[in-house]
Amino acid sequence: MHLLKKYAKTMLFPSFVLIFILFYFLQQDSKDEPFESISTIPQQQSEQLNNENEEQPIVNIMVDVKGEVYFPGVYELTTEDRVIDAINLAGGYTEQAETKHVNHAQKLQDEMVIYIPKKGEELENQPIESIVMSGQVSNDTSDKININTADESQLTTLPGIGPSKAQAIIAYREENGSFKTIEDLTNVSGIGDKTFEKLKELIDIK
Template sequence: MTIFDSLTEKERLMFGIIVVLTILTLFLGYSYFTEKDRSPTALNKGTIKKETSALETSTPVTDDKTKNPSKVLMVDVKGAVRSPDVYQITNGKRINDVILMAGGFTEDANPNGINLAKLLEDEMVVYVPEIGESGENPAFSQIQEEGGRVNINKADATELQEIPGIGPTKAGAIIRYREEHGPFQSIEDLTNVPGIGEKTLEQMKEKITI
């Protein structure tokens, strides 16, 4: 006769309930700790995916003058610098960079009329006047051509607004057109820019060049 056989019916029932609860507790405990071990891995995968997406969507938009940094520009530096010459410099550099390549300003230099932050362009002339020197600064001869005309292929937003009928919105549209389609091949191509029609073109025709 076993110990179980000696138990009353009520005691057997209680014993069975205890066994079932014990098994259920062990099962739930095993499931809890198994899921707890897995959750950090799932979280890390989700985090990595979000971080990757953030990197993909935060790619900077580059200007047409800087998106090809391997291009080499030829810039003629003249005037009151220590070593006037024609310099080779990579795309995306500014007037200040090429002046430093030329040894910097001389003691007689007057840099007040020069925008040192302006991006360089190929075949550009940078002229540094001396103190007391008068006359137009050739550093901007790429923008302002003969007769005071504005070069629509090289002028920035501020310079484009010197053209009759061109405000900030249209100046921005002109720059976007250049970035997307390249330089204007003719003055008439301006009519392809949103907001500029034949009438607007007639108003500015004598003030622009390419």
């Protein structure tokens, strides 16, 4: 019993030392383990990207091509087509076509009127837009020129009607009274059937 107490005291200190050493090495091992960081990838805003990349829908439209083309008329195209496409569809220009005011690259709009004037045709005092490409033309008669009441400045906005023809229209009214039909316009000097064809959708008598 005395020996047990004696050796217990002598073994106690080495035991503490051994435990301390083991604890030290265990701590070192834990520090050496690589730290794995977790990175997250933010979720993409897929709906927003889809909306940004969404293209405008292509819509079928009707365009009226008038004047110096081989086959004047109303043609069906799309909003992706341009003026040159409408002209080509109408057979292209005649030899008498005046094309210097035509913007061939302009995109088409529904109800657009593309009017191609003849070389030497009176174009003075007329906005280029009303000669070549009158935007959207409404069927409402309120948008038309009343040839019974229009003054010279209003008449000259019509394709093919310059100051001299406008004065001739006014003079006809003063001498013969109001136009009874729009076809009576062909009775005015200098206004024939071809000119009337360009005007009939743009004029009214009431």
